[in-house]
Amino acid sequence: MSESPLLQTLFRYQAWANEELLDSIGHLDPVELGKERHVSIRLMNHSLVVARIFAAHLTGQEHGYADDNTPETPSLADLHAALTASDQWYLKYLETISPELLSEALPFVFTDGDRGCMTRQEMLLHVATHGGYHRGEIGRILAQLSIRPPWDTLAVHLHRSEPSRRLAAAAE
DSSP: OOHHHHHHHHHHHHHHHHHHHHHHHHTSOTTTTHHHHHHHHHHHHHHHHHHHHHHHHHHTOOOOOSSSSOSSOOOHHHHHHHHHHHHHHHHHHHHHSOHHHHTOEEEEEOTTSOEEEEEHHHHHHHHHHHHHHHHHHHHHHHHHTTOOOOOOOHHHHHHHHOTHHHHHHHHO
């Protein structure tokens, strides 16, 4: 499998995992579990900001962020809408980018002023793995509250989105 279809799979998985986790965060009682809910929203907002920053790097635009999170915490509904839009942007980007451009290195500046250079595919991998890291942090928060976190794995996503994979395995 070439990089582009694999990256598309990875970003479909990320969109699914984000959706599942946002649903779980939405079930946290804002009064009883306000601190944990707030931390979870902040972590997901951080992931969103980083995704937006790298989307700007990928397109050669200014991102306008001075930090890797926003000073204010968005509502869960606003965060959900923004994350969905970001996930859709990445899926559309991957539909339109040529395989040759994926290996193109792009210089950029981090929000702390440090300089960096990564290929487009490295940036895409960074966004996906970065999001997974922070979803894992939130999953740990949920587990510590004795709340079962969503199954945030590529294997589960693939088998839920393509149930025929289970049938293929059963036929062997």
